[in-house]
Amino acid sequence: MDKAILFGDACTYALRKGPRLSLFSEFKKLHWMYRNRMDALIEEDYTCYEGIMANVEDTFGIDLTEKQILEIGCGQLYPQAHALAQKNEVHGIDLDIVLYNWSPILIAKLLLNNGIKRTLKTTIRKLLFDGEYKSKLSKRYGGDLVKKPQFYRMNGEDLTFDDDYFDFIFSVTVFEHIEDVDKCVSEIKRVLKPDGVFSIDINLFTGITGGHNLYGKHPAETQIPPWDHLRQGLYPTNVYLNKLLLDDYKRIFRKHFSEVQFIENESTQFKDLLTDEIRQELSDYSEHELLLDMVTVQGKKTVAEPVDQQQLEFHKTGI
Secondary structure, eight states: OOOOGTTSSSSSGGGGOOOOOOOOHHHHHHHHHHHHHHHHHHHHHHHHHHHHHHHHHHHHHHSSSSEEEEEESOOOTOOOHHHTTTSEEEEESSSSSSOOOOHHHHHHHHHHHHHHHHHHHHHHHHIIIHHHHHHHHHHTTSSSOOOOEEHHHHHHHHOOTTTTTTEEEEEESOGOOOHHHHHHHHHHHHEEEEEEEEEEEEEESSSSSTTTTTTSOOOOGSSTTTTTTGGGGGGSSOOOOOOOOHHHHHHHHHHSSSSSEEEEEEOGGGGGGOOOHHHHHTTSSHHHHHHOOOEEEEEOOTOOOOOHHHHHHHHHHOO
């Protein structure tokens, strides 16, 4: 199972507009995931890190060492950013205040920004679960993760970094929660250095996990009908989803980047759940769309691609 269905609400992008669960319900969900899925989550986070490193090296021939790196939507756990920070200068942004240590100032900012409920959820999770998670994660990486990224409360649609600043930008299952993806991709292009690259993992809305309502369980282990979010919607999620289709993402990224590719791997493990009846009910979608949970978008800012001047002027003037 991919990380998107484990921590669909790991960053505040996901929580912007979705209905809210009670604090008790959210704590029960977190407790179940940590107690039943922690080892699997760590393995998935490590595999994701390895995949990022391998894809960037294999696709672009870039060694991610001593680079300027940005993660969009790092969340409270930031596992890939933490690992990459050991050999790079890494910046993590989120709409949330990242509680990266027990600082009264950070907790006060968290309370001011998110209110008491979100602050309680974050502090309880950090107190009861995150220490064990970080300890096991460090062991999986083969050493202490001493150096931390630099964190900013920032919207990916309006980055405050200088032009041509980053060598590499990545994001893991966050873009499905971003409201204005076109603007965010435009900002990625602006802050990437010439020949800078990006890798974006997206949990597609049309896939069986695209409804973000499985919370780490296999569909067969729940009472939720397969592809419920595309059918009757009996089990809505508590997170905001932009509901963009694969073709929407392709159109947006190709608008801003001439060198871009989409890695599409169908989830064949769910193919048996796509019955003839469901297939007919969801005839507006292709079988590929329904079986495609994740897509990785990789691209490069070529020297021949100037930053959109209208967007640049807006960023500089705010007009």
